[in-house]
Amino acid sequence: MKLKWLLGLVTMVSALGAAAPDDPVSRVRAWREQHEKQILLELFDFLKLPNVATNKGDIERNAQALTRLLELRRFLPDRIATAGSPVVIAERRAAAARRTITFYFHYDGQPVDPAEWTYEPPFSPVIVAEHEPAGRTITLSSWNDKIDPEWRIYGRSSSDDKSPIIAFLAAIDGLENANIPLTSNVRVVLEGDEEAGSPSLETVVREHGGRIGGDALIMVDGPRHASGRPTLFFGARGIMSAVITVYGPLRDLHSGNYGNWAPNPALALAKLLASMKDDEGRVTVDGFYDDVTPLTAEERKAIEEIPDVAPTLMQTFGFSKPENQTDRLELRHNLPTLNINAYEAGGGVGGQGRTVIPASASARLDLRL
Amino acid sequence: MKLKWLLGLVTMVSALGAAAPDDPVSRVRAWREQHEKQILLELFDFLKLPNVATNKGDIERNAQALTRLLELRRFLPDRIATAGSPVVIAERRAAAARRTITFYFHYDGQPVDPAEWTYEPPFSPVIVAEHEPAGRTITLSSWNDKIDPEWRIYGRSSSDDKSPIIAFLAAIDGLENANIPLTSNVRVVLEGDEEAGSPSLETVVREHGGRIGGDALIMVDGPRHASGRPTLFFGARGIMSAVITVYGPLRDLHSGNYGNWAPNPALALAKLLASMKDDEGRVTVDGFYDDVTPLTAEERKAIEEIPDVAPTLMQTFGFSKPENQTDRLELRHNLPTLNINAYEAGGGVGGQGRTVIPASASARLDLRL
Structure with missing residues (x-):
């Protein structure tokens, strides 16, 4: 077997911070800063949907929500039925695309024991502004002040792997609203059985490879480097x-x-x-x-x-x-x-x-x- | 710590078989052959007493039965109370004893699951004359023919360690009836918590050592050599x-x-x-x-x-x-x-x-x- 190598690289946040105020990155960032609460509200709505893969009804609601979110961004999504959870695939074509990039996410979560959740139940996302014993929590509905990046969102799958999906969609929104055209066709594949070992993914890829493949595959799932910096891995071990x-x-x-x-x-x-x-x-x-x-x-x-x-x-x-x-x-x-x-x-x-x-x-x- | 070494020696059955008809061994054997059924009936009565050490009432009945059996042989038994099961000690003195020999046995058994007993329940001893699938069993009450030494007795503790107790008492009876005087004082110590790791034995030995000790200790507990020959071990490992x-x-x-x-x-x-x-x-x-x-x-x-x-x-x-x-x-x-x-x-x-x-x-x- 051929080994795929994993290389952890941490991009320097300062490299982005030094950008000029009218360059593309700054324009996207400015849009993001103005819309932080809206992005979080979209994330919270998504986190409220229970997503344990053994509950077919819950999983179907997640897949439907993803379909709507992608339609809003003109991605033309398609839900592919499998023996397990549906796989959502979608594409947004760019006018003068030089290449196609595919993003992988999963929308199912690990089984969860609500008794272990001290702040709120697992599918009632909440912001923890201060950890216990002080334990200060914030609900977004009444919050209108500045958002502190050191806050943490507690909710099932908020890290693994729902927030990356919303972050990706927010990035698309940011580019759109900053009038920055995509230079690549962008494809997504969103799986609903990752925590069970992806039993249907191979079949879906074999049967729909032409609509999934691209020049590069970015798997948006995995740990952030413990330094807290944005993390990019070059490869994944099986x-x-x-x-x-x-x-x-x-x-x-x-x-x-x-x-x-x-x-x-x-x-x-x-x-x-x-x-x-x-x-x-x-x-x-x-x-x-x-x-x-x-x-x-x-x-x-x-x-x-x-x-x-x-x-x-x-x-x-x-x-x-x-x-x-x-x-x-x-x-x-x-x-x-x-x-x-x-x-x-x-x-x-x-x-x-x-x-x-x-x-x-x-x-x-x-x-x- | 000093190691005690174990040496397995198998006595040759032929050495006994060759004895002259009027020597002491032959006289004891002749008595045994005439009283086999009586010996087995005594064993069966003893095996009928449940002896799981956690059931104090059962254990007490076993200790009382042992007391009676020893009294019949003029052993002057004494039941020593412990935190667990009583330890029965006894002695029969010989007129011209050259030494004192102590025999150790235990009368408790391993915990038992009656569901695993295919012929009879664990405390209903039975002779298995032929093993399954034929599976011919014999009850002694109606049996008057010759006893086959290849029969096997199925009953809890029939091997570990009740039969050795009855065999010892039968040997005393055989000597007595063959008019062969003991040349040693004979002591016995019978424990009721061996299967639980003998938690009280040390205390009893410390407090009553003078009535237990001897020139030699014979522990009548342990496996017979797989050859089927009578087995003598010189020592025991802890x-x-x-x-x-x-x-x-x-x-x-x-x-x-x-x-x-x-x-x-x-x-x-x-x-x-x-x-x-x-x-x-x-x-x-x-x-x-x-x-x-x-x-x-x-x-x-x-x-x-x-x-x-x-x-x-x-x-x-x-x-x-x-x-x-x-x-x-x-x-x-x-x-x-x-x-x-x-x-x-x-x-x-x-x-x-x-x-x-x-x-x-x-x-x-x-x-x-």
């Missing part, structure tokens, strides 16, 4: 899972009678897992890095310019030493990963506490390639 | 348990954002466990074997004479290669063990399937020392 089961004796054996003699699959699995990475976090599985394209000098330089967030993250996450102490986080992002996300043997440590040689031991890995 | 938990980040982290970089405790624990034994099953923990007394040439020779049951056991248990391919099972019994009986990380493999770096990973070990 995920693959594997469950490994090691079998020992046909049934659990008494460890007093047969320990030291019968092979223990829990130990064998531990040895297998332990052998997969060296002490510097390098995967030792044969061929694992064979199709890795090394970073160019330019790419390395770009990474060096990203603020180093490792010390802050390590403090937040409570550990003092990363797996690999030589490479920074963003360099590690540019390698495939092998991660143990679960394992078990003998019914788990909290189980019956039986002194057995377990009959089997299993581990689940995820690999980002 | 057990100790340990739970090891490796902590990683303060909370589960997204393996896509932080995999390859944040330390994974599941991998660290796998490496730790893997490092504890080499490929030949030798424990590599420093000092683990320091207080092991090597076997003498005589002990090694005794082990060599035990029938090698490894091929049969491996076929029964379904594996082709023991942990250590040089030493036979009985030699491995003479070394301390380190066994992983359970581990878990990330909620187990059957869980939510989250692609995380788990916050912690735990393993439970048992060590026989």
